[in-house]
Amino acid sequence: MTSHPSFDTLPNGAPHLSVVVPMYDEQEVLPLFAERLRPVLDGLEVPYEVVCVDDGSRDATASLLHAMRRTWPQVRLIQLRANSGHQAAISAGLARARGRWMVTIDADLQDPPEVIAQMLEVAEREHVDVVYGVRTDRSTDTAFKRVTAEAFYALMHRLGARGAMNAGDFRLMSRTTVDAVLALPETNRVLRLVVPALGFPSADVGYRRDERAAGESKYPLSKMIRLTLDSVTGVSSAPLRLATWFGLAGFVLAFAVAAFAVVSKLTGHSITGWASTIVVVSGFGAMQLLCLGVLGEYVGRLFQSAQARPTHYVAYDSFEAGGTGTGRG
Numbered sequence: 153m154t155s156h157p158s159f160d161t162l163p164n165g166a167p168h169l170s171v172v173v174p175m176y177d178e179q180e181v182l183p184l185f186a187e188r189l190r191p192v193l194d195g196l197e198v199p200y201e202v203v204c205v206d207d208g209s210r211d212a213t214a215s216l217l218h219a220m221r222r223t224w225p226q227v228r229l230i231q232l233r234a235n236s237g238h239q240a241a242i243s244a245g246l247a248r249a250r251g252r253w254m255v256t257i258d259a260d261l262q263d264p265p266e267v268i269a270q271m272l273e274v275a276e277r278e279h280v281d282v283v284y285g286v287r288t289d290r291s292t293d294t295a296f297k298r299v300t301a302e303a304f305y306a307l308m309h310r311l312g313a314r315g316a317m318n319a320g321d322f323r324l325m326s327r328t329t330v331d332a333v334l335a336l337p338e339t340n341r342v343l344r345l346v347v348p349a350l351g352f353p354s355a356d357v358g359y360r361r362d363e364r365a366a367g368e369s370k371y372p373l374s375k376m377i378r379l380t381l382d383s384v385t386g387v388s389s390a391p392l393r394l395a396t397w398f399g400l401a402g403f404v405l406a407f408a409v410a411a412f413a414v415v416s417k418l419t420g421h422s423i424t425g426w427a428s429t430i431v432v433v434s435g436f437g438a439m440q441l442l443c444l445g446v447l448g449e450y451v452g453r454l455f456q457s458a459q460a461r462p463t464h465y466v467a468y469d470s471f472e473a474g475g476t477g478t479g480r481g
């Protein structure tokens with residue numbers, strides 16, 4: 153049914169659902185994506201908007217979107233000045249989307265648009281704020297992608313990340329959740345790690361990750377490494393502590409070497425100057441690492457306060473009963 157009024161004509165102007173789509177050089181897949189997304193959204197029979205974020209594409213993505221707006225008024229186009237990356241593009245879309253619910257989805261049809269309907273249904277039935285799309289089957293991904301993805305999620309869990317394994321950025325969020333995410337002062341936030349950390353009530357919907365429908369992956373190794381570095385440092389300051397551990401290990405080593413040097417000196421099996429050189433070199437090395445570790449501890453604390461993540465979120469307070477509820481406004 154396509155006779156629904158577009159959200160622009162609604163009294164309060166706020167659609168029920170915003171679909172946020174980051175796009176970088178997606179001219180090949182864009183027509184296919186629109187063709188499959190539109191029936192799903194029209195079928196929901198609620199006002200919606202499709203917020204397309206053109207992440208500095210160099211191909212015809214933007215002009216295709218301009219053309220698409222003529223026949224599909226719910227499409228909005230936000231163009232970033234330069235390629236700013238997948239996560240930044242999603243954030244840009246979320247910041248401008250007006251929906252009561254917001255879903256983020258890739259443009260390449262790896263996330264099936266039909267699942268959006270299921271996510272909305274689950275959210276409303278189970279009264280949750282977030283519905284994660286969880287990849288139950290990645291057999292269409294390359295072996296390299298599967299192995300690196302597995303390593304990524306395992307590492308994040310080791311470092312203390314919460315949330316489901318294999319939940320990427322295909323996810324439905326309530327307005328309250330998105331507002332909480334956007335209120336975080338950190339730059340380079342990795343949404344798939346930040347959203348579970350906020351702890352809003354959530355549910356999972358499993359889906360099969362399809363093959364990219366057309367075009368090439370826009371995630372070269374360099375962008376994967378960038379995402380991993382942002383994720384590791386966003387989740388934990390543990391790496392800063394490495395210097396402390398190396399320093400302590402260095403001290404043990406220095407002590408052993410010193411003992412060995414003294415013994416060889418006393419038993420007369422030593423080259424002149426060797427013992428003192430070794431002891432000084434290893435002792436100073438260990439001392440420097442320890443000092444770096446101490447610096448690391450302070451930088452870690454600064455980093456955490458710069459991130460300024462709330463230490464908790466209140467789900468219910470009897471004093472304000474009726475006001476806070478599940479954290480939805």
Ligand code: UDP
Pocket residue numbers: 173174175176177178207235236237238241257258259260262364368369370371
């Ligand atoms: N993307 C983007 N900016 C980038 C890289 C990717 O907006 O710098 C978009 C891309 O157009 C797609 C989504 O992010 O909609 C996921 O990218 P892709 O499918 O290439 O990643 P992969 O599935 O290969 O990990």
Ligand code: MG
Pocket residue numbers: 258260262364369
């Ligand atoms: Mg993809």
